[in-house]
Amino acid sequence: MVGVSVAERKFMHELVSLLDTIVSVRTTDGRTITGRLVGFDPDTLSICLWDARVEGTETTIPKLFLNGSAIMELWSMEKPFDLKGLRDRIARVYGYEHVKLLEDERVIIVAGRVKVTKDGVEGSGPIAERVRRIYEEFVKEKKAKEAGKR
Numbered sequence: 842m843v844g845v846s847v848a849e850r851k852f853m854h855e856l857v858s859l860l861d862t863i864v865s866v867r868t869t870d871g872r873t874i875t876g877r878l879v880g881f882d883p884d885t886l887s888i889c890l891w892d893a894r895v896e897g898t899e900t901t902i903p904k905l906f907l908n909g910s911a912i913m914e915l916w917s918m919e920k921p922f923d924l925k926g927l928r929d930r931i932a933r934v935y936g937y938e939h940v941k942l943l944e945d946e947r948v949i950i951v952a953g954r955v956k957v958t959k960d961g962v963e964g965s966g967p968i969a970e971r972v973r974r975i976y977e978e979f980v981k982e983k984k985a986k987e988a989g990k991r
Contacts, residue, residue: 858947859878859921860880861877861879861947862871862878862917863875863889863917864876864877864918865916866888866912867913867914867915868874868912869911869912869913870911873895874893874894874895874896874905875893876892876905878889885910887907888909888915889905890902890904891905895922920987921948927975931957934971935952935968939952951964951972954968955969957972957976962976
Protein backbone atom coordinates (compact mmCIF):
# COMPACT_ATOMS: atom_id res chain seq x y z
CA MET A 842 0.00 0.00 0.00
CA VAL A 843 2.21 2.79 -1.25
CA GLY A 844 1.08 6.27 -0.26
CA VAL A 845 -1.36 5.05 2.37
CA SER A 846 -1.06 6.58 5.83
CA VAL A 847 -0.80 4.50 8.98
CA ALA A 848 -4.23 5.77 10.02
CA GLU A 849 -5.80 4.68 6.72
CA ARG A 850 -4.16 1.26 6.97
CA LYS A 851 -5.42 0.82 10.54
CA PHE A 852 -8.91 1.97 9.55
CA MET A 853 -9.04 -0.59 6.74
CA HIS A 854 -7.67 -3.28 9.06
CA GLU A 855 -10.50 -2.59 11.51
CA LEU A 856 -13.08 -2.74 8.74
CA VAL A 857 -11.59 -5.99 7.42
CA SER A 858 -11.79 -7.43 10.95
CA LEU A 859 -15.58 -7.01 10.77
CA LEU A 860 -15.94 -9.19 7.67
CA ASP A 861 -18.13 -12.22 8.30
CA THR A 862 -19.51 -10.76 11.53
CA ILE A 863 -22.92 -9.31 12.36
CA VAL A 864 -22.99 -5.52 12.10
CA SER A 865 -25.63 -2.83 12.34
CA VAL A 866 -25.78 0.22 10.13
CA ARG A 867 -27.64 3.50 10.62
CA THR A 868 -28.48 5.08 7.28
CA THR A 869 -28.84 8.75 6.39
CA ASP A 870 -32.64 8.29 6.31
CA GLY A 871 -32.65 7.00 9.91
CA ARG A 872 -33.11 3.27 9.29
CA THR A 873 -31.11 0.72 11.28
CA ILE A 874 -30.17 -2.37 9.32
CA THR A 875 -28.49 -5.46 10.79
CA GLY A 876 -26.81 -8.26 8.83
CA ARG A 877 -23.61 -10.18 8.16
CA LEU A 878 -20.94 -7.98 6.55
CA VAL A 879 -19.55 -9.98 3.64
CA GLY A 880 -17.85 -7.30 1.59
CA PHE A 881 -17.08 -3.63 1.14
CA ASP A 882 -15.59 -1.27 -1.40
CA PRO A 883 -12.60 0.50 0.17
CA ASP A 884 -12.98 3.52 -2.14
CA THR A 885 -16.67 4.28 -1.52
CA LEU A 886 -17.17 2.35 1.74
CA SER A 887 -20.24 0.78 0.15
CA ILE A 888 -21.04 -2.53 1.84
CA CYS A 889 -22.77 -5.84 1.21
CA LEU A 890 -24.83 -7.46 3.97
CA TRP A 891 -26.29 -10.97 3.92
CA ASP A 892 -29.54 -11.80 5.72
CA ALA A 893 -30.16 -8.12 6.43
CA ARG A 894 -33.08 -7.01 8.57
CA VAL A 895 -34.42 -3.48 8.71
CA GLU A 896 -35.37 -2.58 12.28
CA GLY A 897 -39.14 -2.47 12.71
CA THR A 898 -39.90 -4.89 9.86
CA GLU A 899 -40.15 -8.65 9.63
CA THR A 900 -38.51 -8.86 6.20
CA THR A 901 -35.12 -10.51 5.76
CA ILE A 902 -33.18 -9.41 2.67
CA PRO A 903 -30.83 -12.20 1.51
CA LYS A 904 -28.31 -9.75 -0.05
CA LEU A 905 -28.33 -6.02 0.50
CA PHE A 906 -25.87 -3.56 -1.00
CA LEU A 907 -25.67 -0.15 0.69
CA ASN A 908 -23.99 2.80 -0.93
CA GLY A 909 -21.31 4.26 1.33
CA SER A 910 -22.84 7.74 1.02
CA ALA A 911 -26.05 6.40 2.64
CA ILE A 912 -24.24 5.07 5.73
CA MET A 913 -24.03 7.28 8.82
CA GLU A 914 -22.74 4.70 11.31
CA LEU A 915 -21.63 1.10 11.30
CA TRP A 916 -21.00 -0.92 14.45
CA SER A 917 -20.21 -4.47 15.40
CA MET A 918 -22.83 -6.59 17.08
CA GLU A 919 -20.33 -9.21 18.22
CA LYS A 920 -16.93 -9.06 19.81
CA PRO A 921 -14.22 -9.75 17.22
CA PHE A 922 -12.22 -12.95 17.63
CA ASP A 923 -8.73 -12.21 19.00
CA LEU A 924 -6.60 -13.80 16.26
CA LYS A 925 -3.49 -11.91 17.40
CA GLY A 926 -3.87 -13.27 20.91
CA LEU A 927 -4.33 -16.79 19.57
CA ARG A 928 -1.33 -16.37 17.27
CA ASP A 929 0.78 -15.30 20.25
CA ARG A 930 -0.40 -18.31 22.26
CA ILE A 931 0.45 -20.72 19.43
CA ALA A 932 3.80 -18.97 18.85
CA ARG A 933 4.79 -19.61 22.47
CA VAL A 934 4.85 -23.30 21.55
CA TYR A 935 6.09 -23.21 17.94
CA GLY A 936 7.96 -19.90 17.70
CA TYR A 937 6.95 -16.85 15.66
CA GLU A 938 9.04 -18.03 12.71
CA HIS A 939 6.59 -20.96 12.29
CA VAL A 940 3.35 -19.08 13.01
CA LYS A 941 2.09 -16.55 10.47
CA LEU A 942 -0.96 -14.32 10.93
CA LEU A 943 -2.53 -13.30 7.61
CA GLU A 944 -4.67 -10.44 8.93
CA ASP A 945 -6.49 -9.61 5.69
CA GLU A 946 -7.57 -13.23 5.34
CA ARG A 947 -8.25 -13.61 9.09
CA VAL A 948 -6.22 -16.82 9.25
CA ILE A 949 -3.19 -18.18 11.09
CA ILE A 950 -0.88 -20.63 9.33
CA VAL A 951 1.21 -22.91 11.57
CA ALA A 952 4.29 -24.68 10.20
CA GLY A 953 3.10 -23.93 6.66
CA ARG A 954 0.33 -26.53 6.76
CA VAL A 955 -2.14 -26.04 9.62
CA LYS A 956 -4.81 -23.38 9.10
CA VAL A 957 -6.53 -21.70 12.06
CA THR A 958 -9.53 -19.35 11.85
CA LYS A 959 -12.07 -18.09 14.37
CA ASP A 960 -14.08 -21.21 13.50
CA GLY A 961 -11.41 -23.78 14.29
CA VAL A 962 -8.37 -25.70 13.06
CA GLU A 963 -7.93 -27.35 9.66
CA GLY A 964 -5.29 -30.01 9.23
CA SER A 965 -4.26 -33.39 10.53
CA GLY A 966 -1.34 -34.91 12.33
CA PRO A 967 0.43 -34.16 15.60
CA ILE A 968 0.91 -30.43 14.95
CA ALA A 969 -2.75 -29.95 14.04
CA GLU A 970 -3.86 -31.86 17.14
CA ARG A 971 -1.63 -29.75 19.40
CA VAL A 972 -2.82 -26.51 17.75
CA ARG A 973 -6.43 -27.71 18.12
CA ARG A 974 -5.90 -28.17 21.89
CA ILE A 975 -4.35 -24.69 22.13
CA TYR A 976 -7.28 -23.25 20.15
CA GLU A 977 -9.89 -24.99 22.32
CA GLU A 978 -8.21 -23.85 25.53
CA PHE A 979 -7.96 -20.28 24.19
CA VAL A 980 -11.67 -20.20 23.24
CA LYS A 981 -12.68 -21.73 26.58
CA GLU A 982 -10.69 -19.08 28.50
CA LYS A 983 -12.20 -16.24 26.44
CA LYS A 984 -15.74 -17.55 27.02
CA ALA A 985 -15.11 -17.90 30.76
CA LYS A 986 -13.72 -14.37 30.90
CA GLU A 987 -16.75 -12.99 29.04
CA ALA A 988 -19.16 -14.90 31.31
CA GLY A 989 -17.37 -13.45 34.35
CA LYS A 990 -17.96 -9.90 33.08
CA ARG A 991 -21.74 -10.35 32.96
